[in-house]
Amino acid sequence: MNIKILKKYFPLKRYGQNFLINNSIINNIIEKINPNIEQTLVEIGPGLAALTKPMCQILEELIVIEIDSNLLFLLKQELFYSKLIVFFQDALTFDYTKLFYKKNQLIRIFGNLPYNISTSLILFLFKHIAVIKDMNFMLQKEVAERLTASPGSKSYGRLSIIAQYYCSIKILLNVTPENFWPVPKVHSMFVNLTPHHHYPYFVYDVNFLSLVTNKAFQNRRKILRHSLKDLFSEIILIKLDINPRLRAENISIFQYCQLANYLYKKILKK
Structure with a gap:
C-alpha cells in the first residue's frame, strides 16, 4: 500500500x-x-x-x-x-x-x-x-x-x-x-x-487447572509448599509425588493436572 x-x-x-x-x-x-x-x-x-x-x-x-x-x-x-x-x-x-x-x-x-x-x-x-x-x-x-x-x-x-x-x-x-x-x-x-484430537492430559474440570496454575505462578519464585499452601498441604503434595520444595516452573503439565483433579474431587466430596 x-x-x-x-x-x-x-x-x-x-x-x-x-x-x-x-x-x-x-x-x-x-x-x-x-x-x-x-x-x-x-x-x-x-x-x-x-x-x-x-x-x-x-x-x-x-x-x-x-x-x-x-x-x-x-x-x-x-x-x-x-x-x-x-x-x-x-x-x-x-x-x-x-x-x-x-x-x-x-x-x-x-x-x-x-x-x-x-x-x-x-x-x-x-x-x-x-x-x-x-x-x-x-x-x-x-x-x-x-x-x-x-x-x-x-x-x-x-x-x-x-x-x-x-x-x-x-x-x-x-x-x-x-x-x-x-x-x-x-x-x-x-x-x-x-x-488435540485426543487430549494427552486429563482434567475433570479445566477451571481447576486454571485455578491451580494461577495460584502457583502468582509467586513463581516461591516454592510450592508456600505458593499452594491455601490449596494443598505439604503432605498432599508428597502423596501426589510432587516435591513441595520445587518452584512452579519445575512442575510438569501432567503434575498440574494431578493437582487440579485432586482439588476437584476434594470439593466434590464436600
Whole structure:
C-alpha cells in the first residue's frame, strides 16, 4: 500500500497495530496456512489486507473481524471486498461458537495479532476450542516462546500449561522487525495451534487447572509448599509425588493436572 495512505491511517496505539509489508513473508504465511475453498476461515484484524488479499484470491468467502473503522474504510475500497463477510467488532467478544453452528463446520482462525491482546485472545479462544479446527497467528516472539515452553525454562508458565493442554503448538516462521510497518521493537513468530484430537492430559474440570496454575505462578519464585499452601498441604503434595520444595516452573503439565483433579474431587466430596 502507498506510504502516503499508510501515514494518513497511522496505526492507533490503543490497537497495537504493526502491519506486515514483506510479500515473501506474506506468501510464506499463506502457504503455511494452506487454505481450502471449502473451509470456513476467519481473519482477526485484517489491517491493511496483507493476508486478506491473497486469501481472497484463493477463497470465495472470507470472514474478517476488525475493530478499527479507519481500516474498514480502506478495506471497502478494495476489489475483493465483495468476498468478505465483515464483523465490525472486538475479537475478544465475538461468538465463534455461533459462527460454527451457522456454517456447520469447524472454523480456521488466523491473523497478525496486535501484541497487546494476543495472550488474552488466545485464552478466550480456548473457551471455543470445540469449534476450532486450527489457529495460525503472528505473535510477539516472547508470547510464542511462552506457548511452547517446557518445564524448567524461564518462559514456562500458566500460558504454556493451558495452551499445551488444549493444543499441539508449532513455530512455523521467525519474522524480524523490518518486515512490519511501523517497525516494532520486538521479533515475531508465526505459530500454529491445532486442538488435540485426543487430549494427552486429563482434567475433570479445566477451571481447576486454571485455578491451580494461577495460584502457583502468582509467586513463581516461591516454592510450592508456600505458593499452594491455601490449596494443598505439604503432605498432599508428597502423596501426589510432587516435591513441595520445587518452584512452579519445575512442575510438569501432567503434575498440574494431578493437582487440579485432586482439588476437584476434594470439593466434590464436600
